[in-house]
Amino acid sequence: MFGNFFGLVAPDLAIDLGTANTLIYVKGRGIVLNEPSVVAYVTEGGRKVVHAVGAEAKNMLGKTHKMMEVIRPLRDGVIADFDVAEEMIKQFIKKVMPRPTLISPRIVICVPTGATPVERRAILESAQAAGARDVKLIEEPVAAAVGAGLQIDNPSGCMVVDIGGGTTEIAVLSLGGVVWSRSLRVAGDKMDEAIIQYLRRTENLLIGDSTAERIKKEIGTAKAPDEGQGLTLMIKGRDNIGGTPKEVAVTEAMVAEALTDPVAQMVEAVKQAFDNMPPELAADIFDVGIMLTGGGALLRNLDVVLAERISIRVSIADDPLACVVLGCGKALEHLNTPEGRRLLTPDV
Numbered sequence: 097m098f099g100n101f102f103g104l105v106a107p108d109l110a111i112d113l114g115t116a117n118t119l120i121y122v123k124g125r126g127i128v129l130n131e132p133s134v135v136a137y138v139t140e141g142g143r144k145v146v147h148a149v150g151a152e153a154k155n156m157l158g159k160t161h162k163m164m165e166v167i168r169p170l171r172d173g174v175i176a177d178f179d180v181a182e183e184m185i186k187q188f189i190k191k192v193m194p195r196p197t198l199i200s201p202r203i204v205i206c207v208p209t210g211a212t213p214v215e216r217r218a219i220l221e222s223a224q225a226a227g228a229r230d231v232k233l234i235e236e237p238v239a240a241a242v243g244a245g246l247q248i249d250n251p252s253g254c255m256v257v258d259i260g261g262g263t264t265e266i267a268v269l270s271l272g273g274v275v276w277s278r279s280l281r282v283a284g285d286k287m288d289e290a291i292i293q294y295l296r297r298t299e300n301l302l303i304g305d306s307t308a309e310r311i312k313k314e315i316g317t318a319k320a321p322d323e324g325q326g327l328t329l330m331i332k333g334r335d336n337i338g339g340t341p342k343e344v345a346v347t348e349a350m351v352a353e354a355l356t357d358p359v360a361q362m363v364e365a366v367k368q369a370f371d372n373m374p375p376e377l378a379a380d381i382f383d384v385g386i387m388l389t390g391g392g393a394l395l396r397n398l399d400v401v402l403a404e405r406i407s408i409r410v411s412i413a414d415d416p417l418a419c420v421v422l423g424c425g426k427a428l429e430h431l432n433t434p435e436g437r438r439l440l441t442p443d444v
Contacts (some may be wrong), residue, residue: 100393103166106193108431109228110424112239113185113205113219115170116261116284119229119418120192121425126420128192133261135184139203144179146267149187158304160301172281173263174215175222186224200229204428205443206236206245206420208263214440232431233441236260237267239423240389242439244413248272249435253377254384257366257402258420259283259392264362268373268381272438276372279381282361284392287312296336303333311397313344318359319397320352359398363405370406377419385409389419426443 098108110121113133120129131150134157138145147164148156157168169181193201203223207216223231240258241248248254248269258265261284288308295301315327326348335342354358366386370378385408388399393416403410413419423439431434 104197105199106197108202108428109189109192109204110172110421110428111185111188111203111205111223112326113170113181114260114420115168115173115263117417118188119187119421120183121421122192123425123426123428126425127421129188130417131188132168133170133184134166134168136160136164137180138164140319143407144183146180146183147186149184150191154306157380160197169247171262172183173260173279174211175218176221178218182222182225185222187191189226202226202230202232202428202431203228204232204424204431204440206232206239206265206424207233207268208279209235209237209274209277210263210281232427234264234424234427234439235267235277235441236263236420237265238268238269238274238439239421239427240265240419241267241269241387241415241423242426243419243422243424244387244389246382246387252384253373253380255369255386256383257362257388257393257422259362259388259395259398261285261391264365264390264392266365266369268369268377270377270380275374275377276369278365278369279296280361280365282358283364283390284309284312286358287316287392287395290358291351291354294342294350295331295333295346298350300336300337301331301333301342301344305332307331307333315346315348315351316355317348317352317396318355318401320349325349327414359401362398363402366402368408382408385411386412387413389413389416391417 108123112119115334118133132154134153136148136153169177175181182419249272253270264280264283268275291308332343399410427439
């Protein structure tokens with residue numbers, strides 16, 4: 097108690113280390129950080145020196161000089177650059193805990209269900225190297241389900257589809273555990289990529305990741321309008337033939353066409369879940385429906401398309417972007433109880 101009073105013991109943290117965004121939950125305070133998982137660095141003497149992280153680094157995408165590089169150290173939900181990821185976690189922790197402490201925090205951090213033992217170890221070791229005294233892992237769909245308010249301890253089954261930046265996590269849960277799960281590496285990033293390729297193919301327009309993300313967020317839809325072209329957004333880029341700046345009008349119908357393939361892959365993966373679950377659980381899920389979480393759940397009409405093609409009710413969580421970190425936070429708040437420990441994955 098006295099250690100906490102004098103700031104000697106760091107508060108425990110829950111981290112949603114996402115491909116697109118990182119969210120941090122502080123025990124007793126809630127969500128205190130939500131920033132892009134982006135790092136800008138320069139190489140000095142063969143060593144990567146971080147220049148900026150988060151929103152500041154994202155603003156530099158596509159605008160840096162030749163000595164600086166801006167990257168996302170996570171790809172498909174797992175760490176692609178260990179050193180940069182470690183430094184990013186350090187910087188984010190420093191933002192939420194600006195004062196030094198004698199005792200480092202405990203951290204609960206999420207991991208995709210499809211991550212290999214090596215990938216899980218990389219996430220765990222990055223958090224340890226960033227200064228955690230103890231690190232526990234929780235699978236993303238478990239955290240998402242808990243954060244969305246699903247009662248996963250009941251014998252009645254439930255199903256969650258968490259669509260992040262790098263992966264779509266599909267899981268069927270019952271009695272506090274995962275009955276079946278799949279990590280599909282088709283999510284927000286693939287949607288952005290599909291929009292980029294579509295405009296390059298149909299409009300001879302070259303755009304970057306940030307512009308594609310803006311299109312997806314502002315007029316993105318999984319289903320073309322019933323009539324006409326829908327909303328229109330003027331987009332600037334580079335002409336693929338002449339190389340000069342160019343502006344085109346992008347419509348909802350165009351975006352729906354661009355996203356046909358990634359949306360179809362998600363629908364097919366959800367269908368496969370029903371092929372692999374016991375009939376009793378399928379009956380439960382038919383009654384309660386499917387819960388969508390993650391940033392991808394905000395794509396307009398995605399729930400409508402899923403419901404139409406699978407003939408089942410589909411709901412979107414109240415705060416889909418925060419579900420995973422809220423679930424991590426619940427595990428953190430109950431870390432010393434059997435209920436909290438049951439949510440965690442076995443040590444790797």
